[in-house]
Amino acid sequence: MRKYFAIFKFNLKSELNFKADYIFSLLSFAIHILIFNALWDYILKDRAIAGYSRPGLIWYIIVGEFIAYSIGKKSYIKVSDMIKNGEIANILSKPLSFMKYIIALEATSVVNIVINFVFAIVLGLCMGGVLHVEPLQLLLFVISLILALTLVILVFVFIGLMAFITEENKSFYLVISKTMLLLVFTPLEFFPNIMQKILSFLPTTYIVYPPGSILVNFNLHQALFLIGGQLVSLALVGGAVYLLNMKGVRSINVNGG
Numbered sequence: 001m002r003k004y005f006a007i008f009k010f011n012l013k014s015e016l017n018f019k020a021d022y023i024f025s026l027l028s029f030a031i032h033i034l035i036f037n038a039l040w041d042y043i044l045k046d047r048a049i050a051g052y053s054r055p056g057l058i059w060y061i062i063v064g065e066f067i068a069y070s071i072g073k074k075s076y077i078k079v080s081d082m083i084k085n086g087e088i089a090n091i092l093s094k095p096l097s098f099m100k101y102i103i104a105l106e107a108t109s110v111v112n113i114v115i116n117f118v119f120a121i122v123l124g125l126c127m128g129g130v131l132h133v134e135p136l137q138l139l140l141f142v143i144s145l146i147l148a149l150t151l152v153i154l155v156f157v158f159i160g161l162m163a164f165i166t167e168e169n170k171s172f173y174l175v176i177s178k179t180m181l182l183l184v185f186t187p188l189e190f191f192p193n194i195m196q197k198i199l200s201f202l203p204t205t206y207i208v209y210p211p212g213s214i215l216v217n218f219n220l221h222q223a224l225f226l227i228g229g230q231l232v233s234l235a236l237v238g239g240a241v242y243l244l245n246m247k248g249v250r251s252i253n254v255n256g257g
Contacts, residue, residue, distance in 0.1 A: 003096070007104040022112070026119050029069050036061050036185055037127050050189035056216035057187075058128035063145075063212040064184035066120040070113045071152045076173055078105060079160025084167065089252060099245050106153050113149065137218045140227065144211040147230040152180070152207045154237045161241060164248030180204040187213060203233035 037058055044054045052060065079102060082088050091101055124131075133141070159176060162169040179202060188196055188209050199205045210226035 004100050004104040007101065008107050011105055011108045022115055025069055025112075026115070029065055029116070029119065030123060032065055033058070033062060033123055033127060050187065051217045052187060052189070055128040055131075059124050059131055059216050060187060060212040061185055062120050062124045062128065063215055064208040066116050067145075067148055067152060067208055067211070068181070068184055070116045071109055071149060071156065075106060075109070075153060075156035076159040076169075079157055080163045080169055083160070083163040083248065088248075092249065092252060098249055099242075102157060106157070109153070131216065133215065134218070136220070137214065137223075140223045141211055141214045144214050144223070144227055144230060147227065147234065148207050148211050151203065151230060151234055151237065154234065154241055155180075155204065155207070158237055158241050158244065161244040161248060164244055164251070176204060180207055183208045187217070189217075200229075203237055206230045206233040 040054050040057045044057070046054075048056075082091070088098060091098055155176060156173075159169055159172045162172050182199070183205060188199060188205065191199065206226065206229045210223075210230055213226065214223045
């Protein structure tokens with residue numbers, strides 16, 4: 001484990017060198033929230049739709065944006081590039097596991113997560129006001145948020161590993177990321193029934209929607225159902241990542257890199 005911790009520390013130092021990236025990311029985060037704050041304020045006024053008031057919707061969007069900005073497309077690009085440029089062969093020639101190497105790289109996201117989390121709370125208090133939450137609600141929200149962040153990392157790693165199968169995997173990123181973004185700005189309840197049924201079968205639905213819904217439109221039965229959906233999605237995507245990694249690494253070993 002010591003060697004993977006060394007990889008983590010090295011990449012963490014590299015990440016911290018790009019301070020401008022963090023500043024522009026937070027600026028973009030704030031602009032999105034300002035735009036949708038004005039939009040939902042104009043649409044809703046003092047009304048609530050499907051249990052969501054304007055302050056609740058702002059908090060919902062902030063949670064979604066937090067997840068989207070904390071784990072960006074860098075995750076899939078890093079994995080994809082390692083496969084395409086042959087760096088994976090160099091990694092496998094050393095006493096390293098490719099999946100553990102990826103985990104060490106992805107662990108550096110903790111910096112981005114902490115910065116965005118603090119910024120999201122400040123932004124939420126300024127634009128959405130103070131939310132009144134129960135202790136159980138808060139606990140389930142934290143659990144759901146951790147599961148969501150884990151799931152989005154696995155989804156992007158899966159897209160990166162698709163480079164084992166097809167050289168151009170950007171199309172997978174575009175389709176999957178756009179499906180995820182559908183629910184960043186609009187809760188599932190706002191879609192027609194047929195769309196709700198379709199989206200409920202997609203793992204990407206369980207990235208953004210559950211933590212936001214639990215935080216601002218809490219229902220214990222629904223919250224447990226959504227967390228269950230996240231666990232199933234984690235198992236499915238995690239299994240796909242494992243199989244893709246095994247297939248790719250095996251083909252490289254057979255062909256001699």
